[in-house]
Amino acid sequence: SYDLTQPLSVSLALGQTARITCGGNNIGSKNVHWYQQKPGQAPVLVIYKNTNRPSGIPERFSGSNSGNTATLIISEAQAGDEADYCCQVWDTTTAPVFGGGTKLTVL
Amino acid sequence: EVHLVESGGGLVQPGGSLRLSCEASGFTFSDYSINWIRQAPGKGLEWLSYISNSGGVIFYADSVKGRFTISRDNAKNSLYLQMNTLRVEDTAVYYCARDGDGHCFMYWGQGTLVSVSS
Numbered sequence: 087s088y089d090l091t092q093p094l095s096v097s098l099a100l101g102q103t104a105r106i107t108c109g110g111n112n113i114g115s116k117n118v119h120w121y122q123q124k125p126g127q128a129p130v131l132v133i134y135k136n137t138n139r140p141s142g143i144p145e146r147f148s149g150s151n152s153g154n155t156a157t158l159i160i161s162e163a164q165a166g167d168e169a170d171y172c173c174q175v176w177d178t179t180t181a182p183v184f185g186g187g188t189k190l191t192v193l
Numbered sequence: 194e195v196h197l198v199e200s201g202g203g204l205v206q207p208g209g210s211l212r213l214s215c216e217a218s219g220f221t222f223s224d225y226s227i228n229w230i231r232q233a234p235g236k237g238l239e240w241l242s243y244i245s246n247s248g249g250v251i252f253y254a255d256s257v258k259g260r261f262t263i264s265r266d267n268a269k270n271s272l273y274l275q276m277n278t279l280r281v282e283d284t285a286v287y288y289c290a291r292d293g294d295g296h297c298f299m300y301w302g303q304g305t306l307v308s309v310s311s
Binding site: 117119121127128129130131134135138140172174176181182183184185186187 | 228237238239240243252254255288293294295296297298299300301302303304
């Protein structure tokens with residue numbers, strides 16, 4: 087199986103830039119998707135195929151993917167960005183897999 | 194606007210069965226593949242099953258293979274998950290999610306809670 091590794095938590099001050107990583111073997115060759123999940127709510131797709139934002143997602147959300155690390159970047163973090171963030175990949179060699187999730191705290 | 198609404202969750206004893214439904218609206222249901230994904234209390238997301246738009250291609254996670262069956266009725270815009278031989282560790286919120294570009298999960302339902310306990 088294919089494993090995705092995320093930090094358990096990331097904390098930053100209001101207005102700073104958050105970088106949440108997702109590690110996997112040669113993940114740069116795969117499409118990585120990112121989800122935001124707030125307590126008691128369903129996940130929401132915020133980035134798909136490494137760098138693409140669905141409609142309605144602010145431009146402050148962006149992504150990158152290279153080598154063994156994909157990164158979700160949240161610029162000018164707001165209190166409303168506090169949530170769990172999870173990466174996901176699905177390629178032809180493995181079933182869809184999710185990272186363990188990262189809790190983002192905006193101080 | 195895309196809507197996915199799950200139903201059918203509840204409390205069931207170990208070894209029991211349950212059938213979940215997911216009713217879709219706001220898009221042409223027969224054009225899209227759909228997935229079931231679950232989240233145990235306090236845990237991360239776990240993909241369970243995929244069904245192609247026609248129902249001709251189906252995949253399962255090893256954790257549910259042989260116990261769960263995915264199906265769909267395109268005439269009723271509905272997706273189903275028949276869950277048999279349920280275990281305590283199947284306790285979770287179950288989501289249906291529509292496939293998107295690059296096999297992302299573009300749209301999610303609100304989830305339905307399944308509790309397996311004696």
